[in-house]
Amino acid sequence: TQLLEQSPQFLSIQEGENLTVYCNSSSVFSSLQWYRQEPGEGPVLLVTVVTGGEVKKLKRLTFQFGDARKDSSLHITAAQTGDTGLYLCAGVVGGNTGKLIFGQGTTLQVKP
C-alpha cells in the first residue's frame, strides 16, 4: 500500500515568515501534485512535479520533487494571510488512471 506522510499537520505562523511542508513516502511515484483547499470548497491544483529533482516556482511558492521521486516539499516565502488554507500533497498511482493518494494535509494559519 502506498502511503504519503505529510508534515507538519498544523502550522500557525506570523505574516512574513517562511515555512516548509514535507511529503514523504517509501514508494516511488510517477508524479506528485500539490493542492490548496479553502474551507467548504474542493481542492485546487497548484502544481504537478514529474521529474526527480525538479523544482517549480509559483510566485512565493517553491515546490521540489526528490531525486528518487519518493518525497516532495513546498516552501512558502514571506507568508501572507491569504496563504491560509489546507495544503495537500497527492501522489499519482496506477499509471495514467487519474487515481491519487493524498497525504494527511497541512492546515496553515497565517496571522497578521
Add this chain to the structure above:
Amino acid sequence: GAVVSQHPSRVICKSGTSVKIECRSLDFQATTMFWYRQFPKQSLMLMATSNEGSKATYEQGVEKDKFLINHASLTLSTLTVTSAHPEDSSFYICSAFGGYEQYFGPGTRLTVT
C-alpha cells in the same frame, strides 16, 4: 478551463433516508470520476473509482451497498448514500479525470440528523 459541478452543495436529511449527490463535468468528457469523503480538518479519503458504463471500484472498507455509484454518461456520476446515519455526515467531493488532468468539484456538505 474545465469545470466540475456538484449538486446539491449542501443537504440535510433525516436518519434512515437516502441522499443522491450529482457530479458533472461541464466542458469535457470524463473517462473516470472519483468520489472522496473528507472529515473536518482531515485529508481526502478516496471512496471509489467510477468508470462510465461499468461498475464502480470501491476502496477497502467502503460499503458498496451503502454508497451506490452510477456513472451513466461521460459527464455525470452520482453517489447515493442509502439509509444515511449521523456518522455519514461529511464533506463529499468528486473529481473528474479526462485522461490528462483531474478537476475537483466544489464538494457537497451532507448532514444527517
